[in-house]
Amino acid sequence: MTPAAARAGCSGGTRLPLRPAEWQLVLPLALAFVAFFAGPLLILAVVSAFDNEQITTVGFAMWTKFLGDPFYWKVIGDTVKLGFLTVGATLLVGYPLALVYIASGPWMQRVLIFVVILPLLTSVVVRTFAWIVILGREGVINHVVLWLGFAPAPLRLLQTELGLVIALTQIEMPLMLLPLLSVLGRIDPNLRDASAALGASKWRTLFQVTLPLSLPGLIAGCILVFASSTTAFISQSIIGGNRLVYLPLLIWQQSLVVYNWPLASVAALTLLLSVSAGIVALTLFGRRGMRHLHV
Amino acid sequence: MSRRHSPSDMSYTLVIGVLASLALVILVGPVLVVLLTSFTDNRSLKFPPTGLSLQWYAELFDATRSRQIHRAALNSLEVAAWSTGLATLFGTMAALALARSEARWARMLDTLFMSPMILPGLAFGLAALMYFTFLGFRPSLNLIMVGHAIVIVPLVLRTTSASLSQLDAALLESSASLGASWFYTLRRVTLPIIAPGIFAGAFLAFMASIDNVPVSLFLSGPRSDMLPIRLWGMMESTLDVRVAAVSGVFITTVICLMLLMERVVGLTKRIRD
Numbered sequence: 001m002t003p004a005a006a007r008a009g010c011s012g013g014t015r016l017p018l019r020p021a022e023w024q025l026v027l028p029l030a031l032a033f034v035a036f037f038a039g040p041l042l043i044l045a046v047v048s049a050f051d052n053e054q055i056t057t058v059g060f061a062m063w064t065k066f067l068g069d070p071f072y073w074k075v076i077g078d079t080v081k082l083g084f085l086t087v088g089a090t091l092l093v094g095y096p097l098a099l100v101y102i103a104s105g106p107w108m109q110r111v112l113i114f115v116v117i118l119p120l121l122t123s124v125v126v127r128t129f130a131w132i133v134i135l136g137r138e139g140v141i142n143h144v145v146l147w148l149g150f151a152p153a154p155l156r157l158l159q160t161e162l163g164l165v166i167a168l169t170q171i172e173m174p175l176m177l178l179p180l181l182s183v184l185g186r187i188d189p190n191l192r193d194a195s196a197a198l199g200a201s202k203w204r205t206l207f208q209v210t211l212p213l214s215l216p217g218l219i220a221g222c223i224l225v226f227a228s229s230t231t232a233f234i235s236q237s238i239i240g241g242n243r244l245v246y247l248p249l250l251i252w253q254q255s256l257v258v259y260n261w262p263l264a265s266v267a268a269l270t271l272l273l274s275v276s277a278g279i280v281a282l283t284l285f286g287r288r289g290m291r292h293l294h295v
Numbered sequence: 296m297s298r299r300h301s302p303s304d305m306s307y308t309l310v311i312g313v314l315a316s317l318a319l320v321i322l323v324g325p326v327l328v329v330l331l332t333s334f335t336d337n338r339s340l341k342f343p344p345t346g347l348s349l350q351w352y353a354e355l356f357d358a359t360r361s362r363q364i365h366r367a368a369l370n371s372l373e374v375a376a377w378s379t380g381l382a383t384l385f386g387t388m389a390a391l392a393l394a395r396s397e398a399r400w401a402r403m404l405d406t407l408f409m410s411p412m413i414l415p416g417l418a419f420g421l422a423a424l425m426y427f428t429f430l431g432f433r434p435s436l437n438l439i440m441v442g443h444a445i446v447i448v449p450l451v452l453r454t455t456s457a458s459l460s461q462l463d464a465a466l467l468e469s470s471a472s473l474g475a476s477w478f479y480t481l482r483r484v485t486l487p488i489i490a491p492g493i494f495a496g497a498f499l500a501f502m503a504s505i506d507n508v509p510v511s512l513f514l515s516g517p518r519s520d521m522l523p524i525r526l527w528g529m530m531e532s533t534l535d536v537r538v539a540a541v542s543g544v545f546i547t548t549v550i551c552l553m554l555l556m557e558r559v560v561g562l563t564k565r566i567r568d
Contacts, residue, residue, distance in 0.1 A: 041419070110557075129542055169321055196553075227414075
């Protein structure tokens with residue numbers, strides 16, 4: 001039988017009467033998503049359109065209150081800024097590690113992947129706790145700084161944006177590295193060798209061959225890190241404390257402490273829209289880079 | 296060969312080397328710090344510890360003094376087991392249909408199923424809380440289980456789809472041309488080949504459920520306490536050093552599981568693809 005005939009036999013209903021259609025296989029998950037994913041998100045949008053905490057009067061008072069208050073705008077700005085700072089920091093140290101990975105032998109590559117996955121699988125709470133021990137007044141960093149005499153008194157790192165970005169760099173780095181390693185691993189090593197053989201320096205090969213070709217993985221990593229760091233409630237609230245307010249803390253306070261569900265919904269939708277806007281920006285940035293590549 | 300040692304190439308090696316080492320220190324350092332801290336004999340989180348002892352582990356495993364932690368850990372394990380089972384079953388079925396389909400509706404559904412990966416978890420957690428409240432449900436482990444299943448489905452879908460895309464279509468065709476039914480081919484050809492991908496996805500999904508904060512934060516109640524939420528409470532109020540002991544148990548378990556999964560399904564390969 002020719003392959004074409006075999007394929008026809010494979011998809012023909014008569015030969016395989018028991019074969020379920022594709023939609024039948026997808027149906028359970030699709031129904032679950034409609035009932036437990038789309039449904040809740042719809043309710044979120046509906047609740048945000050109520051004026052009072054009792055959810056009885058329809059109106060956009062919460063939206064105007066939220067978007068008319070400079071404090072909330074600062075919270076939105078800080079959240080987006082935190083996301084981009086974390087993306088920048090994970091990229092700065094993560095990309096070089098990915099370069100070392102593709103230059104390593106198979107055994108070393110497996111070890112490096114283990115090192116990358118280990119923090120990913122140890123709970124976010126555990127990772128956040130580790131950074132309290134490291135960044136605290138009597139923590140590792142202050143221990144070293146005082147011992148070397150760089151500062152007269154312990155540095156204040158907890159409850160600062162710097163401390164939070166350092167901690168999030170570790171907490172989110174696996175999300176940057178996994179797509180990067182996957183894409184970098186698929187680039188033909190001959191291209192790098194050809195570039196070197198044609199006389200390009202290692203820097204030039206990096207910026208003109210490796211970096212452009214790894215752009216899809218790089219953008220995917222940036223999107224994951226951005227989305228995850230802006231919504232990292234535990235890390236933000238424990239390391240940032242009450243001095244640094246981000247949208248997740250606001251959502252939590254309004255919904256579970258103050259019980260103002262409409263305002264919490266407004267904050268949650270704002271977070272959702274901010275994250276989406278950041279993702280769109282990163283995607284467009286990546287597309288521009290790739291168009292540039294084809295010219 | 297003089298090119299290889301040009302100043303420019305040496306600066307490349309130096310800069311990349313230093314940054315990559317920094318990345319390694321940032322990734323691994325905290326894990327080691329927590330492990331060492333969990334053996335402290337002190338009541339504070341001073342590092343390095345002044346002396347070593349097992350007192351925090353003793354207190355953690357004490358059935359009466361740490362009863363609430365044990366309860367929360369059991370709840371987390373139960374929820375993770377059920378939600379992983381559901382997500383793996385539904386996710387694998389969907390992957391079988393979507394992986395090879397180029398149809399527009401299939402691409403759209405795929406995007407929908409993957410969206411919990413980048414959607415802010417907290418927004419979904421709040422949405423689920425309000426949704427279930429309006430439907431008249433009280434907080435329970437079942438609700439958390441459903442919420443977790445939705446959030447972890449993408450992990451199963453991704454690894455299973457990756458395995459399916461590497462499956463040689465000729466195998467399925469020969470099985471069919473030899474007269475095997477669709478279900479028989481699924482059971483004897485497809486599933487055995489993609490099983491490592493499914494298991495790797497299920498493992499990641501299980502760990503993601505254990506680790507989940509945004510959904511549990513909103514859906515857990517006094518009778519359905521979850522481990523990450525309890526640990527968060529312990530860190531917020533007084534810095535309880537038992538958190539370090541829990542972390543120690545956690546890290547050791549994860550390392551053992553990772554080594555096991557590497558042996559059984561080649562975890563690192565599955566995750567890289």
